[in-house]
Amino acid sequence: MDFLSDETRRNPYPVYEHMRSSAPVFQAPGPGMWMLFDYEGVKRALTDHDTFSSSVTPPTGKAPDWLVFLDPPRHTKLRAIIMRAFTPRAIAGLEPRIRELSRELLAPTLERGEMDLVADYAGPLPTMVIAGMIGIPVEDRPRFNRWSEVIVNLSYSISGGEAAARAVREHAVVKEEMRAFLSGLIEQRRAAPRDDLLTRLVEAEVDGERLTQEEILGFFQLLLSAATETTTNLINNAILCFIENPEQLARLRAQPDLLPSAIEEVLRYRSPGQVMFRETKRDVSMHGQVIPARNFILAMIGSANRDPRQFRDAERFDIARDPNPHIAFGHGIHFCLGAALSRLEARIALSDLLERVKGLELASSEPWAPRKALHVLGPARLPIRFEPDRRAVAPA
Template identity: 35%
Template sequence: MGARRFDPWSPEFVAYPYEAYADLRENTPVTYFEPTDQWLIARYEDVNALLRDRRLGRTYLHVATHQEFGREPDPEYLAPFWHVIRNGMLDMEPPDHTRLRRLVAKAFTPRMVESLRPRVQKIAEELVAGLLAAGGGDLIEAVAEPLPVTVIAELLGVPEPDRHLLRPWSADICGMYELNPTREAGEKAVRACQEFSAYLRDLSRERRANPRDDLISALAQVVDSGDRLTEDELIGTCVLLLNAGHEATVNVTGNGWWALFRNPDQLAKLRGDLSLLPGAIEELMRYDTPLQMFERWVLEDIEVRGVRIPRGSEVALLFGSANHDPAVFADPDRLDVTRQDNPHISFGAGIHYCLGAPLARIELQCSFGTLLRKAPDLRLVREPEWKPGYIIRGLKELVVEV
C-alpha cells in the first residue's frame, strides 16, 4: 500500500511526502518500487544502519563491472559526466575514498572553516540589506542562493567576474541526481561538466604555479606522505564542493522559512530568543529535509526486517521519512525550535558523512540570524510552489515583504 502512495513525480507528493512516508514506515518499511527499480527503506533505524553498512556502497565499480552487476553500461554520451563525478569522493569507496577524503581534509580543516564565519556574516548582512532596501522580494533569489554560492566561490578562489557561471553549472549537474533523469537532463549535465572541468583545469594549473590563499591552491599543493590529488581528482572535488556546498543550503533556507511562516508560534519563539538558533537550524533540517533520498548499491546480499535484498540491487534510503520517524523523534510532524534530542540524518552518516556540514551550519546560522535581527517583521506575500525535483527538494521562490 505504501509503495503505491510513494509517487516522486507527483507535485502533490513532492509538496508534502510525509503522509506517504508514515504509511511506508507503518505498513511496508522495506518495499520494492518498480518504477525506479529500487528498494525503499523508510525507518530511521534501518536508514541509519545501512548508511554505515560496508556491504553497501555509493558505487559498485570497485568490485564488479556493470555487466557482472546485471546493469546496463553507461551510455557513451554520459562519459564526460561520469568522469567528473567518479573523480569526486562522494562516488568513491575505500581505499580510494579514504585516500581522497584524507587529502581534502588536510586543506578543508575545521579551523579553516571556522575562520570563514566573519566573512560569511558580512556577506549575509550585505544580502539582507539589499532585501530590506528593496522592501522585500524573492528570499531565495536575494539571500538563500547568493550566500552559499558566494562563500564557496570565495573559498575555492573563483574570481568574482566568473562566479555567475557556478550556479547554472551546478543546477545542470544536479539534474542527474533526480530519479530516472531524461536524455535532455543528461545532455545538460554533460555540457556543464565539460565547461566546468575546462574552467577548473585552467584555474588549478594557474594556482599550482602561483598559489594564493584559497582552497584550489591548497588542494593543488596538498601532499601527504608523497601522495597528492591528481588533476582529475582536484576537479571532481571542486565540483562536489560546489554542488554539495550550496544546493542543500539553499533549500534549507527556503524550506526553513516556509516552515517558520506556517508555524508562527515557533517563529515568534525564535525571534524572542536568538540563543535558540543553533538548535532551530537542526530542527529545520530535520523537519523539511532538503535531500529526501540517498541511494546505495548492495555489494553483498543483505536482509532488512526479514526482507532479503540481493547483491546488485539499489536501495533508496528515505532521509525525509527517517527524520519523521516517531520511534526516534517525539511528535515528529510538529516543528519545535526548542527540540533537544535531534539526531537527524540530513548530513548522512558513516564514511560519507558530509564533509561540509560545519560550513553549512555557519552559513545557515548567519543567514537566519541576520534575517531574524534585521527584518523582524519579515512576512510571506503568497504561498510558494515547489520545484518538480524530489530528491533535491526545494521551492521555486519565496516572496516576502519586510
Template identity: 75%
Template sequence: MKRAQTDHEAFSSVVTPPTGKAPDWILFSDPPRHTKLRAIVLRAFTPRSIAALEPRVRELSRELLDARIERGEMDLAADYAGPLPTMVIAEMIGIPVEDRARLLRWSEVIVNLSHAISGGEEAARAVGEHAAAKEEMSGYLADLSGARRRAPKDDLLTRLVEAEVDGERLTEGEILDFFQLLLAAGTETTTNLIDNAILCFVESPGELSRLRAAPELLPSAIEEVLRYRSPVQMVYREARRDVALHGQVIPAGKLVLPVIGSANRDPQQFREPGRFDIGRDPNPHVAFGHGVHFCIGASLARLEARIALSDLPWRLRGIELASKEPWEPRKALNVHGPARLPICFEPGRRLSAAG
C-alpha cells in the first residue's frame, strides 16, 4: 500500500480509466507538477488557519443539532454529517449560503466518477452526469471568479484567482479543477467519518460508554474510526513499468487500486484488527493516504470530527439506529459510509432555548 503511494518511478498518479483520461486534478498528477499545485492549496490549510475555524465549526454544529434535537430523530447523514462539512468548505471557498444545496449535488456527482474505472453503462452514465455538472460548475465559477478579481476577499477562491505557478496565473480550467477536488474531498471524507463514527459506537456501546467516561480519548477514538471504517477505501495508481510485488508482476500500464480499507485491517500491522478499540496505541493507519499525496484536508477533517463527536454523543442521549434494515452504502466505489443514517434518541433541548 505505502509503496504504491511513494514509489513514483514504479507507480504514477496519472491514471487512464476505461472511459478515458482521469480528471486533471492535483490528485491525478505526479511531481513536479503536483508539488507546485499542492503548494497553492496548502496556503489555505495552515495549522493557524484551520485552528481559526474552530469557533465557527462549533457554531454550525450547534445550529444543525438545535434544528433536530427536540424531535428525537433525524437522518444523521442528511441533517448533520452532510451539511456540516459542506457549510465549512463553502465558507472557506467563499460560496454564498444560498448555493449550498447545489454544492451537495455537485459533490455527489464528482464522487460518483469512481464508477468510471469499471467501464460499461454505469461508467458512461457517471461520466455523462459529471460532464453536465462540470459545465454548470464552469459557468458558476467563472462568474464568482470574476467577482473576486474585481473585489478580492479573504477566502480560498480569491487565493486561487491570485495564485501563480511558474510566474503564470491559474487558468479558469485549473481553478475549476481545484474547485471540484476541494468540493468532493472537503465534504465526502468528513461526512463519512462522522457517520461511520456513530455506526461504530452504536455497534460497540461499551466503547461509547468508555469515551463518555474518559473524554480525553476522543482524538484516539477518531483515529480508530479512520482505521476501522476508513472513509476513503482506495486510491488510483498506474504501473509505469512491470512491477514485481509479492511474487506477482503488475504489467506496465495497468490500473492499480491500493486498498486503504484492507491496509488498515492488516493483522501484521494491527493487533486484533477486527476489533474497534478507541484506545488503540499505536495506530499507524493510512486512512489519509501516505507520502506526497497525504490528504491536504486531514487536519480540517479531524477538527470537524472532534467537534461533531464532542456534540453528538453528549447531546443525543440513547442514540440508536431507527431501522433494523441494513444501512444503504453510498454509491461511489472508493468511499465507505451510509447514504442515509436514520437515528433516534432521547429528545433534548435546543442550546439556544436552554441558554
C-alpha cells in the first residue's frame, strides 16, 4: 500500500477501513515505526502519557522544539503560560475582524461566479487572522506565507530519504530567519506593548516564570503551521462534503442553527489533520502485537474518526450527528489550543459563503491535488462555481 500516493491521500478511507479490520496495529516499512488505526488505540496513544511520549524522534532526528512535542512537567508549565495569552475572551474578540476579512475576500469573487476556494478564500483568511493576532506588519505577510509552507513541509521528515533531508535543511534556514525577525518584534513589544498576541506571550507569566525567546519562537512556528493549515483544510473539506452530500447542504440551509454541528461532523468525517506523532516509553502490547520501547508511532486520527465501533454509520456524513466524540483536535493534555479559533473561523467563513452563493459545484472534473503536507487532508486547489445570491450581496 502506498500511503503517500495522491490517490490515497485524496481518499484514504478505504485503506483505513482495511487496516482497522486486518491490522489495527501495523509495523510500517522502515525501522522502528508503527501505525495505529482504531479509535481505542489512537485515543490511548494520545492520553496514556506513561506509555506514549510526545517527545518524539522521527527518522530525521529530534522533533522541533514545539509545545506539542513536550511531555509534563515542562509541557504543563508552558501550556499554562500560553493559555494566559490565548484566552477565550481574546478569541471571541476576534469575531468582528474575522467577519470583516471574510467579506473583503469574498467580495471580488462573487460576481465572477467562480473561484479557487483555496487561493482566494480558505487559504488567505486564517493566514490574515493569525498575522493580525500576532501583530505582524502587512508588508511582512508574503514572508509569513513562505515560512508557513516550509514549516508544514516538515511532515516529510517521517518519510525518510532525500525529501525528508531537504525539508529539514529548508526549515533550519527559515528558523534562523524567523529568530532574527521575532527578536526585533519582541524588543518592540517590550518597549511599547500592543494589544496583540505577541505582547501577551511576552508578558504572560506563571509562578514568576515567563516564556524565553526560544519558546516564543517555537510557539510562533506552531501557530504558522497548525493554526493556518488546520483551518484552511477545515473550510475546504466542509465545502467538499457539502458538494458531495447535497441533501446535507439542503438540510443546513433549511436549519442554519445546525452549522456548529456540521463543522464537528466535517472534523470527524474529513479530519484536517490525519496523523499525530508519539513515541513509546516502554514495550506495549496492543491487539496482540508488542511495540518495543523508543519506537515512533503514527496515530492515525483520520482512521480513528471513522471507526464503526465508535461511530454509528461511520461512513455517512451527517450534520446532526449526536454524540460525536471525534478526536480531530487531539485529546487530553495536548488538546489543540487553537481549536476554538479554528471553529470560530470556520463558522464565520461557511456562514458568509453559504449565505452569498447558491448552486455550489466543482468547476473541474480533474481530481484535486492534495496539499503538500503529508499529515493533512485537503486540496491544494479547489476551483468551484456558483451563482451569487443577489439578496445576500445587494448593498444595504
